[in-house]
Amino acid sequence: MRKRFIIVLTLAVFLLTSLYADEGEWLLKDIAKLNLQSKGLKISPDEIFKPGKPSINSAICQVGGGTGEFVSEKGLILTNHHVAYTAVQRSSTDVTNLIKDGFIADTIDKEIVARGYEAWITIDFTDVTEIFHKAIKDIKNPVERTKTLEKVSKEVVAKAEKKNPGYRYEISSMLNGKAYYLFKYFIVKDIRIVYVPPVAIGEFGGETDNWMWPRHTGDFSFLRAYVSKDGKSAEYSKDNVPYKPAMYLKIAKDGLINDDFVFVVGYPGQTKRYRTSYSINYYQNVFYPRFINKIEEIVGVIDKYSEKDQAAAIKLASLKKGLENAYKNFQGNLEGMKKVNLLDKKIQLEKQIAESLASNPAELKKYEELHKKFKEVFDRELQNSAKEFAITGLNISSSILGDAYLIYKYSIEKEKPDLERDAGFQERDVPVLKRRLQMTEYGLYVPAQIELFADTLKEIVRLPEGSRIEAIDEMFKGNTGDELDKAIDEFVKKAYAETKLIDTKAKLDLFGKDTKTLMAINDPFFKLAAALESTIEVNKEWDREFIGVLNEIRPQFIDFLSKFKGGFLYPDANGTVRFSYGYVKGYKPKDAVMYDPFTTLAGVIEKDTGKSPFNVPEKLTKLEKTKNFGSYAVPALNNDVPVAFLSTIDSTGGNSGSPVLNAKGELVGVLFDGNYESMISDFVFDPELTRAISVDIRYVLFIAEKFTEADFILKEMGLK
């Protein structure tokens, strides 16, 4: 359900500051306009992206919620340790703890499946705005408007997929409905784990250092992409062969230095640079506080079980890591918003726009009416949000309920003609739905889930009138106080004892059955899913209304704004492939403190406490003591090995794992984080403080060669 927020709220339009040199995550089709050669690029923009031709873009994929890059002609993917993490966790047990020890497959037969992982490669994208704008032109009702957008989307995709089998197509809206693009993807469905350093390198510094500079994390891993023998997208098979990318990245020979031009191509998830004060108010006072509370609650329960049981710890590790990352992000955003008075600044800006329209009463009136509409739609959203969050809470706390709803919902949708089904439940989505069902078990620890689910139900039945969920009220009616809690505890315990949905095979057998068959088996989770259906449908209608209104008013707002500010707009990040550039550069985090743009191995040793997350492996300490740095020592860095570096590149979540390339388009690092001071950069880009943090390719190679002695990796990349 968290994805919902991403979809709904990506559609906002707002420009806070005028555009800075390095700001923006640009569509690959727009980079020719950026005059990049004058900024330091030494190759042609065509080498980065040219439809129908191999380009740097061909070497880059979306994988594991982040980005990966091909670094050999045999489908070797370099990405972040934390991007590969879930796959590693899914193959770990308390006996074979790959997270802790790392993993190395020096021959292809030793590789293991990266469960649930796919790699998406963008082949091309085309502007389909006209089709969408034409379809909604005369529709005033916001729900109808959204439904039409959904319908057109499905039709355009169906047509394209029919014409080009073997590819997947997706519609992405840019600048909040001002434009629509049809993206064409090649999906690699068989991904395997090749080389993952031990957690003491790949996650060195852990949560303590997450988002922080100076940083000393060797946040990299290697995966491999496989396709069928005839080069087609195919599910795992031992007969599959390594994918041969149209292009793979070359490792830079010259080391990066301060002020160097660098760029990134990757899959940033979501920015919100063009939001109104109404949206900021929603994030600051509703969204962040609510999620922060919920995450604290969940992580508390996870920790309780993880401390008692190593097997539980491994099962819950990936969920915990994700939650903690979100927690720090939300906290950072919330602090940042308050620190820079973002809400006040937005209100001021909105006033200034109004003042600039003083001499044009007609325009001013239009602008004021627009504000009224924003106010109305957000007032309504604030009212609805508690109930929406209640459903989200249920989904977060019980993956079994989530699976039950998925199977139940599909049983309804599959009865409809394909193009009339809800998005995500078409035939083309069936493999995705099945994989979701398959992956549940790798993060499932029943005792923790029982506690979390019961806690969430107890919260929901105590929500104020109007925010509660009728179906749940009905289940426990007549009980109050301790009796109510007891009834919930009993229900949840019994439900988990009785359900057939914990067993993956049983679950997959039920997928695709019709609704009647499902209800006949009397599973408590199917019953709950069916009972919740009407509430979920109401919420969905609310969403459609919200989206429909925003789709109308946000583009209007962006027009006012862009007239007021001037400047060439880049669209907010939305998970599609983007280009951003910048320079290697430190920053001044506070009075009298200056951060250098490079960290070194000496800094790793400096942080060593002997205890996780700052436990330096003995072998690494020895390499440092004996200065056994091979060719990776850098004279300018006191003859030490560079570990991580800062750049002014504009990035966000989803960019994790993105290749950082130098002016010649050679690989110099792997992006893995932003600095804490820039966490609010999803809303505002501050060129003085916003930095991307990348692991230096020289550290990746040093660890591979000297620490892991993984010569095969270097050979495969043509370095030995």
Next chain:
Amino acid sequence: MRKRFIIVLTLAVFLLTSLYADEGEWLLKDIAKLNLQSKGLKISPDEIFKPGKPSINSAICQVGGGTGEFVSEKGLILTNHHVAYTAVQRSSTDVTNLIKDGFIADTIDKEIVARGYEAWITIDFTDVTEIFHKAIKDIKNPVERTKTLEKVSKEVVAKAEKKNPGYRYEISSMLNGKAYYLFKYFIVKDIRIVYVPPVAIGEFGGETDNWMWPRHTGDFSFLRAYVSKDGKSAEYSKDNVPYKPAMYLKIAKDGLINDDFVFVVGYPGQTKRYRTSYSINYYQNVFYPRFINKIEEIVGVIDKYSEKDQAAAIKLASLKKGLENAYKNFQGNLEGMKKVNLLDKKIQLEKQIAESLASNPAELKKYEELHKKFKEVFDRELQNSAKEFAITGLNISSSILGDAYLIYKYSIEKEKPDLERDAGFQERDVPVLKRRLQMTEYGLYVPAQIELFADTLKEIVRLPEGSRIEAIDEMFKGNTGDELDKAIDEFVKKAYAETKLIDTKAKLDLFGKDTKTLMAINDPFFKLAAALESTIEVNKEWDREFIGVLNEIRPQFIDFLSKFKGGFLYPDANGTVRFSYGYVKGYKPKDAVMYDPFTTLAGVIEKDTGKSPFNVPEKLTKLEKTKNFGSYAVPALNNDVPVAFLSTIDSTGGNSGSPVLNAKGELVGVLFDGNYESMISDFVFDPELTRAISVDIRYVLFIAEKFTEADFILKEMGLK
């Protein structure tokens, strides 16, 4: 009793590293040898110190445990806020909280007495080594040796004081007995408080920022020195007149910048740069852990009472501040020792010295015997230390017991001829003893002291056999477990209820009475003091033995060391006036982080949380917002006001309040701290990391002029 450690352990001799350019706290007589002009000094060393002539030294005094400097011809003293703190605390109540609000006397009649404060001005000092060395030449017994040193000390001082009434003389040993100097002081006994900024400026950052950089503390205060109408040292009287110093410091007109030469004249308390591995072992494994534990215990009790009661908080504020400062210092030293492996390094160095003597068997044998002696004397000290610490603990936890012992001990000593009395109990010491008795009440909060004293007794009766104190065992014999605790609680409660020593007047009336009279009044604390006397005397003999041995072996060791290392030695700090120099300079605290040498007002605002210790006064925020900086804005610092700065000056506790002077000998700042990374600098001076932190004189003047609008201060210093 803590002073004991200072006296005993100051006598060590050890040189760890070769001498660096800026290292050393030099005797003023030695500075001509430093070739200072080549290092940046633009005045003659004679202007800093020349016996019998007014010099910069004449403008500097020891005050409140730190250093102060005269900045007007009317005895105006500039020092640190934290040096004046105890005086301010002694004049504060929960109604008139001068700590919180600050204090300003814009005319002389508004000034208030700085209770218990004196200012000592060094007039001259002469080498008397020969007298001492001659006296102990043939004495082998260490206790006799120490007694002889004490006796000669008293004789030399008595002779000098008789010849020059109105001055105080003190013997100070340099380089651990290699040299002895007779210091001549003029003491100003009437000190008053003139101007103290509010705690939110003078202690901005509090304990959190203590020892830290970047620093934003306006750590300054102004006092005034008074003497009798005829210019003589005199206790407080309303007829006294401002003291006219032989010299006062001029404020620099040119602002300080990076790399500028700076120097300090002040009263550093104690360094331990020439210690052996035996001494380091003692600090690392006994002294620091023991005191750290005890301070934690005491501060816990102080906090408990301070939270409940504002009056208690004010009474205990100065004690708490001192303890917390010591705590962070001890912790920092302990961490630092472990971090740099100081003990191992010392052992290595000692081995290298032995190796260098390989070709000279006679010398090597001598060296090895010396080591044996060090081992023996420290083994004994380690054995004795638990019992010694038990007595120290009693003294720290009960100032009433301390006072009782002082009165009791004086009653015994006063029966002896003056020159035969224990040091500190001669007639010349009577005013000091009386003042100590008078000051107790300003830090006394009886309920907290009852709890602390009982806790300490409970610890002592549970010490292992041999470390316990017989007199205390005797008091509670027959009790064990809970019964023992109950007996102690009852004793302490009863003792505080019955004693006459809480009332200052009653206490002073008893001072000077003979032992029989004292014992006849049956006060529980006199009884306890008398019972402890034999243990204290045994401890004192242990000390004399320890000192006597060290006085023999440390100078021998320093000879070996100085032959091995070469180089010109400065004596360890010992509370006498010293000169040190250096340059304005930032540092690199860790990988990828660089500290600038200046902080600014913008940084003060940056740290504002609205809550102590980071609550910026509204008026200061306004000055910053309106850029109302007067002439204090510095173009090189982004047109902001400098607040604090770093320099490579070698300093330690006691240097607090020292004037920082530029190459022309003009005042540019007031030293107030060292950085955390340099806390171990009492043992080792690391030129890369050791920095002194000073408040910039421009911040002092900016706060005085713009924030406090204390024009009279600027006028008196000739600036308006």
